[in-house]
Amino acid sequence: MIRAILFDLDGTLVHYDYDTFVHAYLGAVARKVAHLVEPKRFVKQLLAATEAMIASLDHTRTNMEVFWEYFPNGLDVSMEVLTPILEEFYLQDFPRIQEVLQVAPVPAARGLVERLLTNGYEVVIATNPVFPAIAIEERMRWGGIDGLDYHLVTTYETSRFCKPNVEYYAEILESMGRMPEECIMIGNNTCEDLVAGDLGIKTYLVEDCLLDMGPFRREPDYRGSFDDLVRFLEEKCS
Numbered sequence: 298m299i300r301a302i303l304f305d306l307d308g309t310l311v312h313y314d315y316d317t318f319v320h321a322y323l324g325a326v327a328r329k330v331a332h333l334v335e336p337k338r339f340v341k342q343l344l345a346a347t348e349a350m351i352a353s354l355d356h357t358r359t360n361m362e363v364f365w366e367y368f369p370n371g372l373d374v375s376m377e378v379l380t381p382i383l384e385e386f387y388l389q390d391f392p393r394i395q396e397v398l399q400v401a402p403v404p405a406a407r408g409l410v411e412r413l414l415t416n417g418y419e420v421v422i423a424t425n426p427v428f429p430a431i432a433i434e435e436r437m438r439w440g441g442i443d444g445l446d447y448h449l450v451t452t453y454e455t456s457r458f459c460k461p462n463v464e465y466y467a468e469i470l471e472s473m474g475r476m477p478e479e480c481i482m483i484g485n486n487t488c489e490d491l492v493a494g495d496l497g498i499k500t501y502l503v504e505d506c507l508l509d510m511g512p513f514r515r516e517p518d519y520r521g522s523f524d525d526l527v528r529f530l531e532e533k534c535s
């Protein structure tokens with residue numbers, strides 16, 4: 298019996314082109330620190346630290362701790378200098394990316410989450426925790442699904458693993474005290490989201506913004522458009 302619904306965020310509950318988002322984000326954050334670090338060098342280091350964070354299987358350290366171990370290397374700027382600038386970036390500059398992307402909420406998304414919560418389901422935002430909470434909350438605001446009573450939102454401050462490592466999903470199950478068969482993972486990425494099935498979690502592939510670029514792939518238990526998903530959950534979880 299399903300008790301918990303895990304939703305991916307980008308391309309699943311909030312629809313926009315992920316590559317355009319990453320491009321706009323990297324450009325904006327590099328501009329913010331351009332007076333301290335040459336932009337190309339900054340972006341290269343940001344991506345390297347993100348890769349290190351994604352690869353880490355060290356259960357004793359949060360993603361944030363892994364990120365900051367790698368990120369300042371060779372930048373000649375300390376974490377103490379960079380942290381307040383990046384905090385200001387996420388408060389002032391990051392929200393403007395919504396205008397570049399012209400993100401509008403998927404009309405049915407908020408109602409879907411609200412109905413699940415009303416019906417007593419635990420709802421998790423299982424977005425890859427490579428961003429601080431403030432950036433994840435902002436993207437939830439773009440999608441009109443902010444301010445709801447989520448059981449858990451995975452962020453880089455609190456998570457110890459990233460997709461597509463199956464440890465990411467094991468950590469969610471452990472923190473919820475749920476068995477895999479009590480959960481369903483809903484996402485648009487045949488690798489990062491569907492790998493949850495390796496633990497026995499049921500999976501649903503939302504195909505509106507389908508990503509199927511590896512490095513490996515799994516078959517979903519269920520698949521369809523976002524509208525199909527809304528009908529599926531209405532039948533299965535009412």
Ligand SMILES: [Mg+2]
Nearest residue numbers: 305307308485
């Ligand atoms: Mg996604």
